[in-house]
Amino acid sequence: MQTDKKSVLAVTSLDPLGLEPLPPETKLSKLLRFPLGIQDIGLLPLEQITEIIRVNLTEILPVPEMPSCILGICNWRGEMLWLLDLNHLVGYPPLTAAVSPVAMVVTVNQYTVGLVVPQVDDIELHDLQQLQRASSGLFPPKLLPFVLGALPNGSTVLDVTGITRYPLWQIHRTGVS
Template sequence: MVQGNGSFRALPINSQFPLENSPQGNNQRFLRFPLNGKVNGLLPLADLRGVIQVALTEILPVPQVAEFLLGIMNWRGEAIWILDLAGLLGATHWCRRENVRNSGMAMLVQVQNQTVGLLVEQVNTIEVYDSQERLAISASMLPARLKSFLQGYFMDAQGNPLMLVDTHAVIQALQSL
């Protein structure tokens, strides 16, 4: 769902973006978004409950929690955690960035009946990749902490890596706090 001006509109992620026919049937759909100025991330659409625009004023800060947890907000009568996804992955915290934005897009994921909003600056496109083309992250490529939140990566048409976020690992990080 996309929230705008107090109302919800359907995000056509399931009906208008059919999977390409593949002999192996390995194609999956992903939501692409920038993690920082140089790296883009992918989130499996199968893990996505919706996408909402969130003003930082809607997030209630919670004291003495991990820095990447921006706080909680009310979404359809449910209190959900909003976390700074780039901050979790080791980038500069949302509120410490040079051009801090007053709002962002929260990708709502649900794992084991727990909904969490992964806040990013924007969401870009829905893309299809063959799951057999996913590449493993080598030990020298990224710090171990960062690797633990990723399932690997794909290469886009321009040869840029697209990091595949592991939503289950992100939720587990919250549960271990």
């Protein structure tokens, strides 16, 4: 008896992380949750994340005369990847050597950067139409340039484009891939 290969593949291709595309009729978006500061929650749209990698702080090459939120560079797929302490950039305490952080690798307009956070937690589904747009009364001034808005549960959705276009990078982007 011959088994239909398509039905076997459909049964065996489980997606434990929920990374399969959502049906087109749904209004929900997949967002990756991570700690932002000590008690806040940050979210990034999953479709904007290229990869998540574990970062060994001792293997990061520091770059002189860079702002303190830029950890340095590391090798990623044979390319140079800038690593940015996301919490420090947006006004929270910087990473400590006690943690084994991860980098959410994001690409905007062919510019790739690793947004380093202490950990990533989970993938959540949210309706971004419920997003309350960023305003100065809702977020601290230092966080405001990097925020798309807040969800009703209080989670902050960050703006990857805002992070990669921040003036801090404009000085150091020339010739960097």
